[in-house]
Amino acid sequence: MRRKIPSTAALIAFEAAARHQSFTKAAEELALTQSAICRQIASLETFLGIELFRRTRRGVRLTEDGLSYSRRIATQLDAVERETLAVMGQQGSTSIELAVVPTFATQWLLPRLKEFQRLHPEVTVNLTTRTRPFLFADTDFDVALHCGDAGWPGTESYFLMREISVPVCSPELIAPLRQLDAQQIATLPLLQQSTRPYAWRQWFGSLGLQVEGDMSGPRYELFSMLAQAAMHGMGVALIPPMLIQRELDEERLIVPMQHTYLNANDKAYYLIIPERKVKSAALCAFHDWLVEEARRYCLVANLTMS
Incomplete structure (x- = not known):
């Protein structure tokens, strides 16, 4: 017609x-x-x-x-x-449309992406941020880098690493102290991540504590927002170190208590590819490179890979 x-x-x-x-x-x-x-x-x-x-x-x-x-x-x-x-x-090159969670993209992926471009100059990776799951059929995306569950319909998922968070805050917030115990942290404003509403409850629970108001406090959708709030002394936040490495190195954020908590249900980062595209040469190359980068990072950071 x-x-x-x-x-x-x-x-x-x-x-x-x-x-x-x-x-x-x-x-x-x-x-x-x-x-x-x-x-x-x-x-x-x-x-x-x-x-x-x-x-x-x-x-x-x-x-x-x-x-x-x-x-x-x-x-x-x-x-x-x-x-x-x-x-x-494009002039004969291949492009990959990648949907990726924002802070992970800017703080972990982008600093490493130059190496992929060096190894595969014929492949262009275009990044667009997405914080929620979606249907590939409704978008132009070829692949997603997502933190959460891997069970997307009609896709193959590839585990990269678990999300392990530590409490962080501005050094001025607790000065002159540099270290606190869990009870002291519980007295500070607890900054919340809106997509991980039980994070503080699980963290305190792993220490055998029940803290009143562990789910109270200002909520932020992105880890980058959470980090900014913590740096401005608004409270203490639970953030994966890989997303704030520069801030930690420069001591704009510090870890007042070296305690992490991981259980089998915690969020993890996955590369998710539609089944119809799993044999794409460009996506296979990107998958192989990304899995190896994640493996190297976990070895250096002493993180669990499974």
Whole structure:
């Protein structure tokens, strides 16, 4: 069945005329005559069955329908242009569209990604942040790097590492002390991670403690937000060291008590690939590299891999 879509030339002419609010300026931009622009707009109005412009002696003005349509068309034409430029820019290379949790992407993955690019210059990895699970069929993503459960429908998942957090805070918050016990930590404001609401309860519970208000305190969606709040002395937070290594090295954050807690149900990082793409050469290369990087990191950091 033929699609109900007007000609591309008419849409481009309309978008330019709407942006300039002038047929003359649109003609100049597109290197056409003003009459050609008029014909394209007229054909588009006939196709749609609505009036897009009001013609007056002083020029043209968009109608309400024209304004609404111009906004939608501009967005779609921009998207088509971006995709076209992306395809033109590949020049035989392969791209991977990767969905990744934000702080892990900036603090752990990106500092290592240059090595993958050196080993595989023919593969471009594009990163977009996603904090929640999704269906690959509803997106353009090829692969996801997710922290949580691995049971996504229609996918293969590959374990990378567990998420092991420690309490951290600004040194000024507990000065002149540098170390605290769990009871002392319980008296401080407890910063919460909204996607890990039981983190403090589990941490205190692993020490045999029940703390009133262990789920109270300001909540933040991202670890980067949690780290910023802790650095500004707003309280103590539970954060994986791999996400704040620079802050720890520079002592903008300190670990007041060296106690971690890990159980079989704790969150872990997984590489998740749709079943239909598991044999992709580019994804296989990325998988092999990423699994090895995770293994090396866990050995150096003395973390459990399973």
